[in-house]
Structure formats: C-alpha cells, structure tokens
C-alpha cells in the first residue's frame with residue numbers, strides 16, 4: 001500500500017508534470033539568452049530573476065491548460081496516457097486552479113517587476129498556445145503546429161523586451177529561428193507517433209498527407225532554418241564562432257532530414273526529434289558564447 005509520503009510525492013510530481021518542465025526549461029534557456037543579447041552589459045539580476053520566473057510561470061500555466069483541454073485525447077495515445085489528468089491523478093478543478101495561480105502570479109511578476117509590454121506579449125503567447133493552438137488549431141488543420149509554433153517561439157523576444165522594453169528587429173530574428181525550427185521538431189515526432197495521432201483523430205501532417213510528404217516538408221523547413229540561422233551573423237549580431245556553429249548544427253539537421261527521406265535507418269524519425277532539441281539548445285548557447293567572446297575580445 002502507498003504510504004502518505006508516497007502520495008504526497010506523487011501529487012507533487014503530477015503538478016510538476018502539468019507544467020511540461022523540460023519544454024519550459026528549454027524555453028527559459030532561450031529567454032535568458034534573449035535577455036543577454038539585448039544589451040552589451042550583463043542584465044540586472046532583478047530582470048533575470050523576475051523576468052524568467054514570470055515567463056516560466058506563464059508558460060507552465062499554458063501547459064497546464066493544454067493538459068486540461070487534451071484530457072479526453074491523452075488517454076488514447078500511449079505517449080500521453082499516463083499524464084495526471086488522463087490517469088485521474090489530478091482533477092480538472094484542481095488543474096484549473098493550479099494553472100490560474102501560476103498564470104496570475106506570472107502576470108503580476110511581469111507587470112510589477114518587468115514591464116507591461118513583456119507582460120502582455122507573454123499573455124498573448126499563453127493564449128496562443130493554450131487556446132488558439134490547443135483548443136482550435138490542433139484539431140482543425142495539419143498546419144496547426146506551424147501557426148501555433150509562434151507562441152512557443154516567443155520566449156527570446158520576451159526575454160529581450162524584459163531588458164529593453166521595446167521590440168527590436170534582432171529579437172524577432174531569434175523568434176524566426178524557433179518558428180522555422182518547430183515544424184521539423186514536431187513533425188519528426190509526429191511521424192514516429194503517426195498511428196497514435198490517427199487513433200486520436202488529430203489531423204497532424206503525417207496522418208493527413210502521409211509520411212513521404214511530411215519528410216519533404218521537414219527537409220524544406222530545415223533548409224529554411226539553416227538560411228534563417230545565418231541572419232544573426234549577416235546582421236552583425238553574432239560573429240564567426242556563431243556562424244561556424246550555425247552551419248555545423250544546420251548541416252547535421254539537414255543530414256537527419258535526408259536520412260529520414262532515404263528511409264534506410266530504423267528510428268530515424270525519433271532520432272531527428274531528439275536531435276532537434278540538441279540543435280536548439282546548442283544554437284542558442286553558441287549565440288551566447290559568441291556574444292560574450294566578441295565583447296571580451298573587443299575590450
């Protein structure tokens with residue numbers, strides 16, 4: 001029999017799971033880097049702490065709403081059937097309350113400690129993901145994740161505006177990178193999980209247009225991504241170290257897209273999905289290292 005302690009731990013874990021912590025962690029890495037690139041000096045500790053905390057709370061709130069909206073389809077797919085609401089470990093009322101607490105405290109932090117622009121842009125991202133994508137687009141069109149991807153791509157912009165209070169062109173470049181990255185990131189997983197999405201009646205691209213078509217789309221987006229990822233170098237935001245990293249990481253992504261199209265390797269789709277996460281992490285770290293290296297060498 002489970003002890004009281006086990007039950008408490010299980011419920012903590014369930015609430016943590018509602019936040020999609022790994023996804024939010026990578027988002028926060030991109031918002032931290034957005035903050036650091038926004039100014040030549042290191043951002044004020046208050047902006048770093050309250051800005052990222054506010055953005056993380058709002059993203060986690062959106063993730064919890066996603067769990068609530070998807071509670072009927074999550075039990076159908078093996079990847080999601082153990083989620084807290086799908087399993088009944090957390091009920092809708094508690095999840096809604098939890099999401100509201102996260103969202104309201106995130107918004108309060110951003111408005112009082114950061115600035116109104118960042119707060120409202122973050123709120124727009126929350127609505128974009130939790131309502132526009134999850135409630136409508138996900139069930140309506142195979143272009144769901146392309147349009148919905150804009151919400152997930154926002155964190156570097158949110159980090160940037162936390163520091164500057166204004167939307168600047170370079171911050172939009174970072175958004176564009178994640179926007180172009182999202183289709184290959186997600187469609188690789190969707191190919192791997194095609195049968196489950198079909199079973200749940202969700203019109204993901206591999207279900208509606210087939211695997212071969214989706215793989216070509218992935219290749220096209222990885223080519224676009226490689227091109228877009230060079231913009232920070234072209235505009236002078238980053239230097240040669242970043243250029244080298246963007247080229248190497250981008251070519252590796254294209255390699256995986258081609259491996260998928262050639263259909264000669266088992267597990268190519270899931271490996272491409274895993275690589276997409278490594279790609280984004282390393283690309284943003286390269287932006288960061290380059291930024292401080294250039295500043296250091298320049299002094």
Ligand code: HEM
Nearest residue numbers: 022023026027030079145148149152153178182186189277
């Ligand atoms: C609309 C846009 C996006 C869609 C549809 C999408 C979809 C997904 C899905 C279905 C998973 C699998 C989750 C699981 O197995 O539990 C996943 C995992 C992941 N995604 Fe995304 N994603 C999107 C945007 C992003 C963004 C913007 C980031 C970060 C900047 C991100 C980072 C991750 C990470 C780190 C994982 C691994 C999670 C884990 O291992 O627990 N995703 N994504």
Ligand SMILES: CC(C)=CCC/C(C)=C/CC/C(C)=C/COP(=O)(O)OP(=O)(O)O
Nearest residue numbers: 023058059062063066122125126129151152
């Ligand atoms: C405020 C802000 C920055 C908001 C962004 C919030 C956020 C956590 C976006 C995550 C994107 C994501 C994991 C989409 C997958 O949803 P899915 O429903 O297709 O995947 P699932 O089946 O794994 O739930």
